[in-house]
Amino acid sequence: MHADAILETRAVTMRFGGVTALENVDFRLENDELRCLIGPNGAGKSTFFKCLTGLLTPSEGSIYLQGEDCTGIHPHAIARRGVGIKTQVPSVMNTLSAHENIWLSARQAQSSREANRTTAEVLERLDLEDIAYDEVATLAHGKRQLVELGIVMAGRPSLVLLDEPAAGLTGEEVERMVAVIHELNRDAALVIVEHDMHFVRSIAKTVTVFHQGRVLTEAPVDAVMADPAVRDVYLGKRA
Amino acid sequence: MLRETAFSAAIGLAILVVAPLLFDDIYTLTVLTIYGLLALSLGFIWGFGGILCFGQAAFFGLGAYGFAIASINFADPWIAALVSLIIPALFAAVLGAMLFYGRLSDVYLAVVTLVVTLILFKFMNSTAGNAYKIGDARLGGFNGIPGFDTLTLPWDSSEYLINESLYYFCALILLLAFLGLRWLLSAPFGRILVGIRENELRAELVGYDVRLVKTLAFAIGGMLAGMSGMLFANWAEIVTPALFSLSQSAEIIIWVIVGGAGSLLGPIVGAFVLGALKFFLGQQTLVNNLFVLGSILVVTVLFLPRGIVPTLTPFFKRHRRRSRAAGNGKRGRGSRRRARHAR
Numbered sequence: 046m047h048a049d050a051i052l053e054t055r056a057v058t059m060r061f062g063g064v065t066a067l068e069n070v071d072f073r074l075e076n077d078e079l080r081c082l083i084g085p086n087g088a089g090k091s092t093f094f095k096c097l098t099g100l101l102t103p104s105e106g107s108i109y110l111q112g113e114d115c116t117g118i119h120p121h122a123i124a125r126r127g128v129g130i131k132t133q134v135p136s137v138m139n140t141l142s143a144h145e146n147i148w149l150s151a152r153q154a155q156s157s158r159e160a161n162r163t164t165a166e167v168l169e170r171l172d173l174e175d176i177a178y179d180e181v182a183t184l185a186h187g188k189r190q191l192v193e194l195g196i197v198m199a200g201r202p203s204l205v206l207l208d209e210p211a212a213g214l215t216g217e218e219v220e221r222m223v224a225v226i227h228e229l230n231r232d233a234a235l236v237i238v239e240h241d242m243h244f245v246r247s248i249a250k251t252v253t254v255f256h257q258g259r260v261l262t263e264a265p266v267d268a269v270m271a272d273p274a275v276r277d278v279y280l281g282k283r284a
Numbered sequence: 285m286l287r288e289t290a291f292s293a294a295i296g297l298a299i300l301v302v303a304p305l306l307f308d309d310i311y312t313l314t315v316l317t318i319y320g321l322l323a324l325s326l327g328f329i330w331g332f333g334g335i336l337c338f339g340q341a342a343f344f345g346l347g348a349y350g351f352a353i354a355s356i357n358f359a360d361p362w363i364a365a366l367v368s369l370i371i372p373a374l375f376a377a378v379l380g381a382m383l384f385y386g387r388l389s390d391v392y393l394a395v396v397t398l399v400v401t402l403i404l405f406k407f408m409n410s411t412a413g414n415a416y417k418i419g420d421a422r423l424g425g426f427n428g429i430p431g432f433d434t435l436t437l438p439w440d441s442s443e444y445l446i447n448e449s450l451y452y453f454c455a456l457i458l459l460l461a462f463l464g465l466r467w468l469l470s471a472p473f474g475r476i477l478v479g480i481r482e483n484e485l486r487a488e489l490v491g492y493d494v495r496l497v498k499t500l501a502f503a504i505g506g507m508l509a510g511m512s513g514m515l516f517a518n519w520a521e522i523v524t525p526a527l528f529s530l531s532q533s534a535e536i537i538i539w540v541i542v543g544g545a546g547s548l549l550g551p552i553v554g555a556f557v558l559g560a561l562k563f564f565l566g567q568q569t570l571v572n573n574l575f576v577l578g579s580i581l582v583v584t585v586l587f588l589p590r591g592i593v594p595t596l597t598p599f600f601k602r603h604r605r606r607s608r609a610a611g612n613g614k615r616g617r618g619s620r621r622r623a624r625h626a627r
Contacts (some may be wrong), residue, residue, distance in 0.1 A: 086607055098489070119488075119493075120485075120488045120489055121488045121491050121492055121493050121494065123487075124488070124489055124490055124491035125491045130489045132485070132489070136483060136485055136489065137483065137486060137487045138478075138479050138482035138483045138486060138487075139482055139483065140482055141478070141479065141482055145475070145479075146479075146486075148475075149476060149487070149490065150473060150490040152475075152476075152492065153474055153490050153491040153492060196486070196490060200491065205385045279598060
């Protein structure tokens, strides 16, 4: 394994009873890289994502974070190794304010005073100052997505895992999300699970395509889009 | 925060000092104060930690038994008081660790805590005979343990805490527990606990060990329930297996639901109101006690689902905000929001 890989998986296999959701997945992400995972429904993207976050323990294989074997460790321990995680459905603390949500994330690794400063910075970077003290449950979906990204940012991660960050966003909100992701990528490597190919094109250089629990191909986004095999399995038509 | 805490402390102190003047039955008032502390212990772990424990009576009983047994074995009842805090706290920590590290969901947690209480109830009932002794203390089975030394004044071991002095001691403990929990909830630990109640997965994904935080909160709740058990042992001067009974466990939950689980004051109010009503109803034979308590629970769940205190709080806050706005004149939207958040 090269020293500069922030994330690497070796032969990760995940079985649910008789169903094999992932089979021998080898994956490697360099520092500061931004990679999108795409594939049709049931391809194994979300299962792979859950293995990376610690929510699932692979049946076989290993996961390395900055060279350290982190297979099967608890999600909170993964997060403490500098991994920021955003789930598909915004996972926020609903009856708390946006400020409190972001503060709790910042406070995990910082003193209360530092966490206050970090929270103010994140709220400003995401233009959330106006709704900082509103209950998150009362916010629109797009704002809730941003609050969750704020939670991720406040942890100052070196690796960010995002599951469908553009899901349910308006065109304007998607543009904002693209800008935020590029900003995140200045300090951290990212793995993004995404369906929306326009969104993928606007953020990623390299794409990993999953199909039937395996990595079908891994290539620059334009090459992947032009690959007949990918078009066949993912877009549902032959080139 | 400091000003609000000082204000709460002053109000609480005034109520607890004035109460004996309005309520001449100091004996009943003392046990209501003890029930208030017991309800507060469940209100903390359920209302702020999201942990519905059906077995708070287990820690209550362990505190009471712990005090009685330690008081018989140690010369100083204050050492016994310390033991009676440590035993339920440790028991709650071990039980909580098994529940939370074992990833038991809410329903199973409720069932396990209920079963633990029943086991203790059955066990204590079957400890008659000389074989069941801890040191010099015979557990006494169904009859329990009578005749142990109760708390005395720290500077005069011949002066027992009884009647007024026991009431004021219980009131002081209740006030300190209330203020302590208020402080804890405004500290990072309390804020994390509330965050976990709101979204356990999110708390984990930002790096908090949810299992550890919940175990600690559960142990604090167990210790407070044990403390109320210790006070109860001092009040009743006898401990019996009835402390572990199902009806005791159910009653604590009813106090919290009626008073309001989302506040610290709610459970205390619930315990005082329903406890007083129970004593009043116990003096007559016209209406069944349990029927009335059950009816109150049904009415509360239907019409005040958040409980008495959380339902009334917005009215007081609105009134206070209006008075402040009248005093302050112009304040921006942002400053109002910040003020609301700070509260």
